[in-house]
Amino acid sequence: MDRILIVRLGALGDIVHAIPVAAALRRAFPAARLDWLVAGKHRPILDLVTVIDSRIVVRDGSLGLGAVGVIPELRRGRYDVALDLQGLLKSAALARASGAGRVVGFAPSYLRERTARPFYTEVYDPGSAGVFDPRETRHVVQVNLSLLECLGITAPRIEFPIAAVDSEAGRSVERQIGPRYVLLNPGAAWPNKRWPPERFGALASAIRSRHGLRSAVTWGPGEKPLADAVAAASGGTAIVSPPTSVSDLVALARGAALVVSGDTGPAHIAAAVGAPIVGIYGPTRPSRNGPWLPSDVTVSRDAVCQCHHLRTCRLSTMCLMDIGVDEVVSAVDRRLAVGETRVS
Secondary structure, eight states: OOEEEEEOOOOHHHHHHHHHHHHHHHHHOTTSEEEEEEEGGGHHHHTTBTTOSEEEEEOTTOTTHHHHHTHHHHHHTOOSEEEEOSOOHHHHHHHHHTTOSEEEEEOGGGOSSGGGGGGOSEEEOOOSSOTTSTTOOSOHHHHHHHGGGGGTOOSOOOOOOBOOOOOHHHHHHHHHHOSSEEEEEOOOSSGGGOOOHHHHHHHHHHHHHHHOOEEEEOOOTTOHHHHHHHHHTTTTSEEEOOOOOHHHHHHHHHHOSEEEEESSHHHHHHHHTTOOEEEEESSSOHHHHSOOOTTOEEEEOTTTOSSTTOSSOSSSSOGGGGOOHHHHHHHHHHHHHHOOOOOO
């Protein structure tokens, strides 16, 4: 196996969950060329992945023209195998258009769009329920890694080869609140993954009182008012972080004593670099999308949620609203009592 293409265009958290596939391929085929096809807005996280040779970018917002335009570059790769980890019609078509001798994807029950199936020369069925089936209990990282059985790779390690980075945002946070701090991430693309900002603020106050730690509130595009609301509700125990790039998030998470977040990209980055995690989960399952260190703690309502994997709650009250501050404070106490059992 000399030339390998990974296809995972987005989203940020899903790309993070696919990084162990690249690590396992590099271990199995140390001399192979390993490239990754990714959407332009998500390239920054892959720029930090040390085992990849080249990142091939599909331009954002190009109404399909970017996908067509990238095909000549894919063809020049002369890949032996292309692995589609996304399971969409677009990702499968691009994997096939690469001209790879083998195009490998999951069985239809594991695909987001079953129309992807005809583009594969080989399919792998991990068994159990489909990855988007509510019955699936394995972590998505494990499901991704299982696809490598098609290449003779069994029982690979879970590794995240993400480079250490220097960050002015990280230094700014340390100057303001000290070298030991908590990161609070209240934002999420899905509205029903957002725990209320006033509860995050009350949590920051409790953490300061019980553990002597101040908090920094991270935010992404369009989320600054949300971060401001958390800080305002914290009684001066939390600050709003500076604007952060993906590299900044990596650095901040590596330096954090704890990260508290819902199921979203920054939380998955933090877990990938081994930060201690308390996760707050509603419409998605921690067993599938949560942190994987046994010492990490999740507070979840997935057992009662009626809107699994839906962006917006169908009910009058989100299941996350049932999670009180005291419950998350208890989770924080348990996680901090364990200490920083980091993996990287």
